[in-house]
Amino acid sequence: MKARLSATFLVLCSVALLAQAPAPAPPTPATAQTHTSDLGFSYTIPADWEVVDTQPTLPAVQQQVTQNATTEDEKKGIACVQIALTARHGTPPSVVVVVALPFACFGQEMTDKDLPGFASGASEGLKKTFDISDPVHGAYSLGAHSFWIERATGSVIGHPEVKYTVETVCSVLKKGAVCWMTMAADDAAMQIFEHGSVTLDGEAPAALVPAAAFDKKPS
Numbered sequence: 164m165k166a167r168l169s170a171t172f173l174v175l176c177s178v179a180l181l182a183q184a185p186a187p188a189p190p191t192p193a194t195a196q197t198h199t200s201d202l203g204f205s206y207t208i209p210a211d212w213e214v215v216d217t218q219p220t221l222p223a224v225q226q227q228v229t230q231n232a233t234t235e236d237e238k239k240g241i242a243c244v245q246i247a248l249t250a251r252h253g254t255p256p257s258v259v260v261v262v263a264l265p266f267a268c269f270g271q272e273m274t275d276k277d278l279p280g281f282a283s284g285a286s287e288g289l290k291k292t293f294d295i296s297d298p299v300h301g302a303y304s305l306g307a308h309s310f311w312i313e314r315a316t317g318s319v320i321g322h323p324e325v326k327y328t329v330e331t332v333c334s335v336l337k338k339g340a341v342c343w344m345t346m347a348a349d350d351a352a353m354q355i356f357e358h359g360s361v362t363l364d365g366e367a368p369a370a371l372v373p374a375a376a377f378d379k380k381p382s
Contacts, residue, residue, distance in 0.1 A: 198248045202263055202339040207360040212250040243268035255325050257352030265339040273335045275309045279381050282311035282333035285342045293317040293329060301377035306366040310334045312376050328353055332372060337364050343371060
C-alpha cells in the first residue's frame with residue numbers, strides 16, 4: 164500500500180483548503196468544543212478557536228491534487244480524504260488540522276507497522292507549503308494506540324519572517340489512519356494543541372501529546 168504517498172496527498176489537500184479559507188470571525192466565549200468523527204475518535208479545542216468549513220472547497224482541491232497522482236492507490240487515497248477539523252486562532256494565525264483516511268473507503272487497512280511510513284509521508288507533505296528545519300521525532304502510546312510525532316521549526320514558503328512550531332501526530336485506529344497537525348505561532352497555541360483531549364475507539368480521554376512523547380524514538 165502506498166501509505167506514504169496517500170498521507171502526503173492528504174496533507175496537501177488540508178493545507179490548500181486552509182489557504183482558501185475566509186478570515187477568522189471574532190472569538191466566542193472560551194468554553195471547550197469537542198469534534199467527533201464517525202471513524203471512532205474525538206478531539207477537543209477551546210471555543211474561541213475558529214472552525215473553518217473546508218467541505219465546500221474539498222472537491223476542487225482533490226481534483227487539482229489528483230492531477231499529480233501517478234498510481235490508482237494515490238488517486239483512491241485522495242478521493243477518500245476526510246478533513247475532520249480545521250481551526251485557527253490569533254494573528255498571525257495558529258492552525259490545527261485533523262485529517263483522516265477511512266479504511267472502508269480506501270479498501271485497505273493499516274496496522275502499527277504501517278504507521279511510520281504513513282506519518283512520515285504526512286510530514287513530508289507539509290514541505291510543499293512550509294520551509295521545515297530542525298525536526299525531532301518521538302513515539303508513544305495512548306491506551307492501545309501507538310503514535311508517531313514530529314516537531315520542527317517552519318515558515319510559509321516565501322514568508323520567512325513568520326516562524327511557526329510545526330507538529331505532526333499520527334495514529335492508526337480501527338476504522339482509519341488519522342493525523343493531527345498544528346502550525347503554532349506561539350507556545351500558548353502549542354499547549355492547546357498538545358493538551359487537547361482526545362478519545363480513540365472508545366477508550367478513556369487523554370491529552371493528545373504526553374510530556375514524555377519525545378523520550379522514545381520511532382522504530
